Amino acid sequence: MSLLELARLLAGRGYSERVASAYVEVVTFASADEIVAMLEVMLEEDWIGLPVWARNLAFRLACLQRPEDVELLRVAANDLHAFGPDWDAVAGELHRRADRLEAGQEESLP
Numbered sequence: 001m002s003l004l005e006l007a008r009l010l011a012g013r014g015y016s017e018r019v020a021s022a023y024v025e026v027v028t029f030a031s032a033d034e035i036v037a038m039l040e041v042m043l044e045e046d047w048i049g050l051p052v053w054a055r056n057l058a059f060r061l062a063c064l065q066r067p068e069d070v071e072l073l074r075v076a077a078n079d080l081h082a083f084g085p086d087w088d089a090v091a092g093e094l095h096r097r098a099d100r101l102e103a104g105q106e107e108s109l110p
Contacts (some may be wrong), residue, residue: 011049
């Protein structure tokens with residue numbers, strides 16, 4: 001099953017521990033492109049449908065794969081703010097990192 005299909009199940013009536021486990025396994029090994037594409041579709045289809053833990057995991061893994069993607073960092077930070085305040089400090093750091101990268105004040109990773 002694809003990452004998008006699993007995400008749709010998590011967001012709908014197909015949620016189960018088995019689906020959640022499969023989602024974790026698939027998202028863990030997905031490329032940043034796959035993760036971002038899934039998030040874009042899910043957020044457009046049903047902004048609040050994907051469980052917070054599933055979206056946080058997806059954004060975290062995508063940001064780890066693309067640590068210099070300013071747009072992704074900002075989208076992830078905004079998403080965290082929407083479901084805070086538990087993650088406000090993390091969201092703030094993502095925004096600051098994006099600002100530093102955009103200003104050229106942070107060195108690129110090798």
